[in-house]
Amino acid sequence: MLKTILLSTFLVSTAFADCCDDAPKVSIENPIARPAQKGRNTGVYMTVKLPCKKATDKLLSAECDLATSTELHDHIHENGIAKMRPVKDVNVKDGEVIFKPGSLHVMLMGLKQDLKEGETIKIRLNFEKAGAVDVDYTVKTPA
Ligand SMILES: [Cu+2]
Numbered sequence: 001m002l003k004t005i006l007l008s009t010f011l012v013s014t015a016f017a018d019c020c021d022d023a024p025k026v027s028i029e030n031p032i033a034r035p036a037q038k039g040r041n042t043g044v045y046m047t048v049k050l051p052c053k054k055a056t057d058k059l060l061s062a063e064c065d066l067a068t069s070t071e072l073h074d075h076i077h078e079n080g081i082a083k084m085r086p087v088k089d090v091n092v093k094d095g096e097v098i099f100k101p102g103s104l105h106v107m108l109m110g111l112k113q114d115l116k117e118g119e120t121i122k123i124r125l126n127f128e129k130a131g132a133v134d135v136d137y138t139v140k141t142p143a
Contacts (some may be wrong), residue, residue, distance in 0.1 A: 024129045026050060026057060026092070031137040033108070035117050040085075042115060044106035044123060045099045046135070046143055053095040058128040060089050066121055068110030075102055089128075101142050115139045 029047040036042035050057060052058045062070045082102060090097060091106060097107050106123065115121065119139040126132050 003038050014120055026125075026127060026133055027116055027132065028125070028135045031135050032142060033115055033121055033123075033137040034141045035139050035141060036108075036111055036115050038114050040109050040111055041107055041109045042111065043101065043142075044108060045101065048092055048093045048097045048099070048125075050092055055092075056098070057092045058089050059092065059097075060128055061126045062106045063124040064108055064121065064127070066112050067108035068109050068112065070123070071107045071109060072104075073107045085098060092127075100139070116143070 027049045029049060031044075031046040033044045034042045044062075048059065059072065062072060064070045069135075071086045072088075072090055073088045075082045075084055077083075084107070086107075087104075106125075117139055118142065120136050121139060122134060123137055124132055124134050
């Protein structure tokens with residue numbers, strides 16, 4: 001009984017908190033994975049959002065059972081050519097970070113099966129503060 005009261009007090013106070021930087025919850029908007037054939041690599045895109053502009057977090061890694069390995073990538077421009085390179089982690093600043101073609105993305109390396117348009121795949125994102133977040137990505141060609 002006491003436990004229930006304490007728990008509901010906690011829920012109410014967090015629900016009304018202006019910005020919960022101590023335990024931020026991330027939300028993932030427009031999660032998509034580019035269609036690709038077995039054996040290939042493909043890019044995964046999304047917008048990572050925190051509850052307010054002041055909040056920060058860090059994406060440390062991503063995991064997907066359908067890939068031989070899963071990396072965090074960014075693009076750099078070298079002599080006018082855009083190249084992908086792995087990054088150790090991705091900071092979420094000012095409340096959001098956008099993963100999009102030609103920029104930050106999650107890279108699925110060595111797909112174990114085809115990714116077909118309209119399918120849904122699961123990827124786990126590991127954040128420094130928010131912990132493990134499981135996300136369903138729609139297989140879709142990015143606009
Ligand atoms: Cu890449």
